[in-house]
Amino acid sequence: MGFPGGKPPPPPLPTLIKLGRAITARHVDRLLAALLRRRRHRLVGALACQALANSLRPTPRTHLLAACALLDSSRPRDAARRLALAGPASSAPRLWESLLRRACAEHGDLRHALELLSTSVDDHGAVLSPSTYRAMISEFCARGDNGRSA
Numbered sequence: 001m002g003f004p005g006g007k008p009p010p011p012p013l014p015t016l017i018k019l020g021r022a023i024t025a026r027h028v029d030r031l032l033a034a035l036l037r038r039r040r041h042r043l044v045g046a047l048a049c050q051a052l053a054n055s056l057r058p059t060p061r062t063h064l065l066a067a068c069a070l071l072d073s074s075r076p077r078d079a080a081r082r083l084a085l086a087g088p089a090s091s092a093p094r095l096w097e098s099l100l101r102r103a104c105a106e107h108g109d110l111r112h113a114l115e116l117l118s119t120s121v122d123d124h125g126a127v128l129s130p131s132t133y134r135a136m137i138s139e140f141c142a143r144g145d146n147g148r149s150a
Helices: 011-020 025-037 042-051 058-070 077-082 093-106 110-122 130-144
Strands: none
Touching: 025 042, 025 058, 042 058, 058 077, 058 093, 077 093, 077 110, 093 110, 093 130, 110 130
8 A cells, every 4th residue: 555645754853863864944844833733832943043053044934933933922023023034025925924814813812913013014014915904904803803903
């Protein structure tokens, strides 16, 4: 019986390290995503910083995952600074939109979403899509905060 997709799954990261294989940014991204799903926010931040220190060039997703961990730790300004490391906001608007949508969808306190929006637009020059603004307004209205949605 074969594997789905015809290829065996890649070995886990510790196995790759023990075998002396090169660790790529893609391996790090997979590990960070798994840790983020398990809500291990401090470990995500530490591993992302360690990858930078080891001269492993991070992908935009690496920065997004680290920023999500900071956002989940109620640190929206730090999350914005981390995401800014991915490059100019004008070249990565989808990263900013992903982070803002996460702030709206997963957090009960929408002040973090507003702070993140302000930082992304004012400090980093992000140009966001109308659907991102619509999602934020809908979230405020759904929670009965019509004054902030205006």
